[in-house]
Amino acid sequence: MSSPEVDLLVVGAGPTGLFAAYYAGFRGLSTAVVDSLPEPGGQVTAMYPEKMIYDVGGFAAVRGRDLVKGLVEQAAQWDPKYLLGRKAEGLATSGDGLDVTLDGGEVIHAGAVLITAGIGEFTPRPLPAGNGWLGRGMVHFVPALDAHAGQHVVVVGGGDSAFDWALALHPVAASVTIVHRRARFRAAQSIVREVTGLGTRVITDAEVVEMRDDGDGKLAEVVVDVKNSGAETLPAQAVVAALGFTADLGPIENWGLEIDHRAIGVDSTMATARDRVYAAGDVAAYPGKVKLIATGFGEAATAVNNIAVALNPEAHLFPGHSSNVE
Numbered sequence: 343m344s345s346p347e348v349d350l351l352v353v354g355a356g357p358t359g360l361f362a363a364y365y366a367g368f369r370g371l372s373t374a375v376v377d378s379l380p381e382p383g384g385q386v387t388a389m390y391p392e393k394m395i396y397d398v399g400g401f402a403a404v405r406g407r408d409l410v411k412g413l414v415e416q417a418a419q420w421d422p423k424y425l426l427g428r429k430a431e432g433l434a435t436s437g438d439g440l441d442v443t444l445d446g447g448e449v450i451h452a453g454a455v456l457i458t459a460g461i462g463e464f465t466p467r468p469l470p471a472g473n474g475w476l477g478r479g480m481v482h483f484v485p486a487l488d489a490h491a492g493q494h495v496v497v498v499g500g501g502d503s504a505f506d507w508a509l510a511l512h513p514v515a516a517s518v519t520i521v522h523r524r525a526r527f528r529a530a531q532s533i534v535r536e537v538t539g540l541g542t543r544v545i546t547d548a549e550v551v552e553m554r555d556d557g558d559g560k561l562a563e564v565v566v567d568v569k570n571s572g573a574e575t576l577p578a579q580a581v582v583a584a585l586g587f588t589a590d591l592g593p594i595e596n597w598g599l600e601i602d603h604r605a606i607g608v609d610s611t612m613a614t615a616r617d618r619v620y621a622a623g624d625v626a627a628y629p630g631k632v633k634l635i636a637t638g639f640g641e642a643a644t645a646v647n648n649i650a651v652a653l654n655p656e657a658h659l660f661p662g663h664s665s666n667v668e
């Protein structure tokens with residue numbers, strides 16, 4: 343296996359990790375960012391890309407998707423290496439730095455590691471009838487709405503994200519139908535009203551029991567079993583299985599760090615109990631911690647400036663003002 347050399351390996355491409363990637367480039371560090379999700383953006387991309395966010399400095403309101411796009415653009419000027427769809431599994435001290443082992447066995451050798459793993463790795467709750475359909479018509483979240491232009495889309499679930507997706511897909515899809523196995527929804531009343539007000543069909547007390555292809559392997563229809571009225575077949579080129587996610591720090595719990603309530607203890611420099619291993623964002627814990635995007639940005643800057651000094655003791659902790667850089 344190859345062993346790429348980077349100054350900094352960031353574990354987690356959520357808002358904190360993306361901002362850290364920008365900041366590391368600004369500090370002259372070569373950076374790789376690993377995330378088990380196939381898209382950057384962490385919780386924002388996976389759970390609420392279409393929601394407006396009102397408490398990020400500099401934006402009166404910003405759509406989740408646009409915030410992530412801006413963070414990726416900001417980091418891009420330093421060309422971080424993305425390892426998406428890859429999970430960080432092992433951490434071992436190696437020489438002056440650290441070896442991080444990814445699923446599949448690849449080892450990344452880094453001078454320092456910044457863990458921005460948020461609430462951990464997301465695992466979507468499975469849709470039993472969708473077994474084998476992931477990537478062939480079924481998705482758990484929608485990275486690009488355009489991919490569903492003109493499609494009949496069935497959204498499965500009764501929480502906020504199911505209704506968010508239905509709302510977002512409504513203008514582009516040929517039709518959107520929500521299928522939910524209970525009569526009541528976990529989603530907020532306001533969004534339920536908004537979605538039903540658009541004329542979106544909502545089938546309750548119902549379960550998707552089968553997905554069928556068009557003979558060429560592409561999804562064509564789903565069979566829905568509706569309590570008290572039997573099976574109904576719906577046309578569907580896409581199924582969004584929005585049944586929620588479970589989150590788990592998983593292997594990071596075995597990295598020799600101080601872990602409490604699924605968070606990593608850090609000091610005021612964002613250093614963990616292990617040399618050259620730092621943490622920032624939702625995953626980092628200290629007294630008075632507030633888990634917000636704005637907090638993660640500040641912690642990323644603190645962590646990276648301290649990492650710059652840990653890697654090069656001649657470096658200044660204060661980076662200078664970015665506004666002074668030509």
Ligand SMILES: Cc1cc2nc3c(=O)[nH]c(=O)nc-3n(C[C@H](O)[C@H](O)[C@H](O)COP(=O)(O)OP(=O)(O)OC[C@H]3O[C@@H](n4cnc5c(N)ncnc54)[C@H](O)[C@@H]3O)c2cc1C
Pocket residue numbers: 353354355356357358359376377378379383384385386389390394395396397428429430431458459460461462463464591592593594622623624625633634635636638
């Ligand atoms: C519905 C909802 C609405 C919200 N609204 C707001 C709001 O209005 N304002 C606000 O400030 N905050 C809001 N938040 C909270 C905000 O999204 C989080 O504070 C923020 O996402 C934390 O960013 P992060 O980068 O620290 O972690 P995350 O966004 O959780 O990203 C962590 C990333 O690490 C990856 N990862 C974890 N473990 C591994 C591993 N072993 N290997 C590889 N990758 C790994 C995960 O896949 C994930 O992509 C909201 C959250 C939710 C769920």
